[in-house]
Amino acid sequence: MSEHIVAGVDIGSTTAKAVVLKNGQLLLGKIESTGSNPARAGQEVLESAITDSGYDKSRLEYTVVTGYGRVSASFADKTVTEITCHGRGAHFVSPDIKTVIDIGGQDSKVISVDASGRVVDFVINDKCASGTGRFLESAAQLVLHVPLEDLGKLSAGATSVCKISSMCTVFAQTEIISLLAAGESKENIIAGLHASIAGRVGTMANRLGVKPVVMMTGGVAKNTGVKYALEKELGTSIIVPDDIDPQLIGALGAALIAEDMLKAKTGT
Numbered sequence: 310m311s312e313h314i315v316a317g318v319d320i321g322s323t324t325a326k327a328v329v330l331k332n333g334q335l336l337l338g339k340i341e342s343t344g345s346n347p348a349r350a351g352q353e354v355l356e357s358a359i360t361d362s363g364y365d366k367s368r369l370e371y372t373v374v375t376g377y378g379r380v381s382a383s384f385a386d387k388t389v390t391e392i393t394c395h396g397r398g399a400h401f402v403s404p405d406i407k408t409v410i411d412i413g414g415q416d417s418k419v420i421s422v423d424a425s426g427r428v429v430d431f432v433i434n435d436k437c438a439s440g441t442g443r444f445l446e447s448a449a450q451l452v453l454h455v456p457l458e459d460l461g462k463l464s465a466g467a468t469s470v471c472k473i474s475s476m477c478t479v480f481a482q483t484e485i486i487s488l489l490a491a492g493e494s495k496e497n498i499i500a501g502l503h504a505s506i507a508g509r510v511g512t513m514a515n516r517l518g519v520k521p522v523v524m525m526t527g528g529v530a531k532n533t534g535v536k537y538a539l540e541k542e543l544g545t546s547i548i549v550p551d552d553i554d555p556q557l558i559g560a561l562g563a564a565l566i567a568e569d570m571l572k573a574k575t576g577t
């Protein structure tokens with residue numbers, strides 16, 4: 310097959326991501342905020358990724374779209390669930406993975422995949438924000454006043470782990486304010502928030518059964534404190550991709566499916 314590009318777009322509740330593959334290999338990825346218009350955010354992040362790739366839009370063969378915003382993406386050649394895309398993307402990065410834990414802004418998912426990266430089973434928590442990135446964002450920004458990017462580093466400095474018992478975002482904020490007033494350090498409180506998320510996601514994961522190798526994907530995988538707390542909770546080590554941003558794994562999976570479509574068409 311001659312030189313060709315395909316794209317995958319993941320329109321999540323919090324961020325829109327695009328990945329461009331050139332000849333089946335990762336060329337680049339982009340992440341932007343989803344904002345109030347998911348379809349537009351998806352279109353914009355795709356166009357910006359294509360511009361950065363140096364190719365003209367007309368060269369794009371196929372675009373596969375995933376994420377909760379996929380339903381409104383008129384530019385999609387095909388839409389695929391996030392479960393399938395995270396499984397596929399994670400398998401591409403590390404073919405030996407068996408379990409994928411994707412913690413995004415709005416929901417968390419635990420996915421079992423087989424040796425070829427196909428989904429065997431999954432569980433999803435989309436009823437409540439408590440085990441998700443949004444929970445951490447609101448705590449960090451509204452109450453603790455620390456940058457999201459610093460949560461992992463700060464929790465590593467905890468001398469003890471506060472118990473955060475509220476599962477609801479708003480009640481947890483009140484609880485954090487009380488802990489601060491009682492003189493608890495931000496570090497101990499953040500470690501408590503991470504333990505609370507790990508407890509929630511760990512319960513889901515154990516329901517499904519956690520087979521190693523385990524990989525974390527989604528934006529929260531960049532929070533080393535949540536990774537550490539989950540490793541403790543599950544009693545197993547977890548890998549986080551380092552040659553690609555873990556937040557891009559769903560879009561990568563979508564792009565790989567776009568590549569499959571092209572291969573099916575050209576018969577290669």
Ligand SMILES: Nc1ncnc2c1ncn2[C@@H]1O[C@H](COP(=O)(O)OP(=O)(O)OP(=O)(O)O)[C@@H](O)[C@H]1O
Binds near residue numbers: 460556
């Ligand atoms: N640099 C970072 N450090 C720590 N956490 C981060 C960082 N960047 C993003 N996050 C976390 O990632 C979350 C967003 O992740 P992601 O982009 O995977 O969500 P999404 O795909 O939009 O949501 P969903 O899949 O639930 O619809 C944020 O809520 C935040 O908690």
Ligand SMILES: [Mg+2]
Binds near residue numbers: 322
């Ligand atoms: Mg997502």
